[in-house]
Amino acid sequence: MEEFEASTSAKKTKTIYISTVFGIAMVLLMVGMLGLILVHANRLSRYIKENMVVNVFVDEGARETDVLQLQQQLDANPYVKQSQYVSKELAARNLQKDLGQDFVKFLGVNPLSQSIDVYLKAEHANNADIDKLKADLLKNPLVKEVKYQPSLVDQMNQNLTTISLVILGFAAIFVVVSVALINNTIRLAIYSQRFLIKSMQLVGATKGFIRKPFLLYGIWHGLLAALIAIILLIGTLYVVYRQIPDLVVLRNYTEFGIIFIGIIALGIFIAGFSTLMAVNRFLRLKIYQLYR
Incomplete structure (x- = not known):
């Protein structure tokens, strides 16, 4: 009976972590797409200006x-x-x-x-x-x-500036929302382990000893989610370039590499930091508060 309960608990924990990884991956995918839009918008702006x-x-x-x-x-x-x-x-x-x-x-x-x-x-x-x-x-x-046409130059610069500001505004809002979503996803995953955390604490484990495996798992999940997001982004780029071949002139592998590195760094940082905050929260709770 105990083996069955342990097996069920392990499967439940595994399912939670898998859903957490894919949840983080989807958020990072959206952030990556926004980054690609920014890069293409910037290069399109330069392309238009340099072809006038x-x-x-x-x-x-x-x-x-x-x-x-x-x-x-x-x-x-x-x-x-x-x-x-x-x-x-x-x-x-x-x-x-x-x-x-x-x-x-x-x-x-x-x-x-x-x-x-x-x-x-x-x-x-x-x-x-x-x-x-x-x-x-x-x-x-x-x-x-x-x-040359002065009015056309003015209108072009004004339109490109407006479009860039709008995209940057959306990017800032989306990053804030993404951080909040990833943080909530990880907190829910750690919530399922709150009794394990408190049990380890009650038998004398130090806070650093308890944090370490959760933090390593958090960083690993962030990295794995980032890699999934990058693979999906590469697939998206391939499809887009197949459908719109003219966009090839805006392609820049260096900028793509910077975006991919940024996604990895963002995934690891947010996942690690959110895991640390969630574990610390449950370490501070009293036993009776775990049931709330």
Whole structure:
């Protein structure tokens, strides 16, 4: 009879700990997904900013060698990520592709100017820095005109800032809720062991001796839950990239690695700390309080 009760108790404890691990894993999975959203949103913001074009139109009589030299000067500018020389012929081909007809053949002449498409670094994709660059470029006698859309730049930066703040707000709230959920899950698991804790204490075991196995189990459960969450995150990323191939340009394995390490650290810390707090609570309780 005693063996049956011990076996039943062991199975019950095992079931509780399994449910605890999966409960923590699900919470860490949500935290990880939010982290991935933040990473992709940040990289998308940089991608949009760094693909915004500033068109530098040069004088009709400018020689190609002089224009290429100007391009080299632009590439050396700290504001510029890269630039692309667009000859009259390339500009004509691009416009023909957009219009769907050969306008050069219709007009009998190519009216387009050679130019340089300038792509700025993300941190300099704002009207203030673009205006500085424009003012410097217009001092060059080769440059006829510098074109960009100030209203579009302002709107882009405002929208990206708003989206980033909203996502960060949700992230902060979700982390707080996640910590509370994991803490409650672990406290419920330790609650089922309250009589064992008090029995060990009554037979003379020190508090450190009682805490140690529970703390090690808590850390192990946190690590195991984090690994489960990471495996599920990798599977989610694989499915998302299969469904939306264009997102591949935003992929960064270093940032993914940081998120995965963060999930492991968060799982171990919260599980260990919550276990420690729960065990200490039951160590302080009187025997009659265990039945409440």
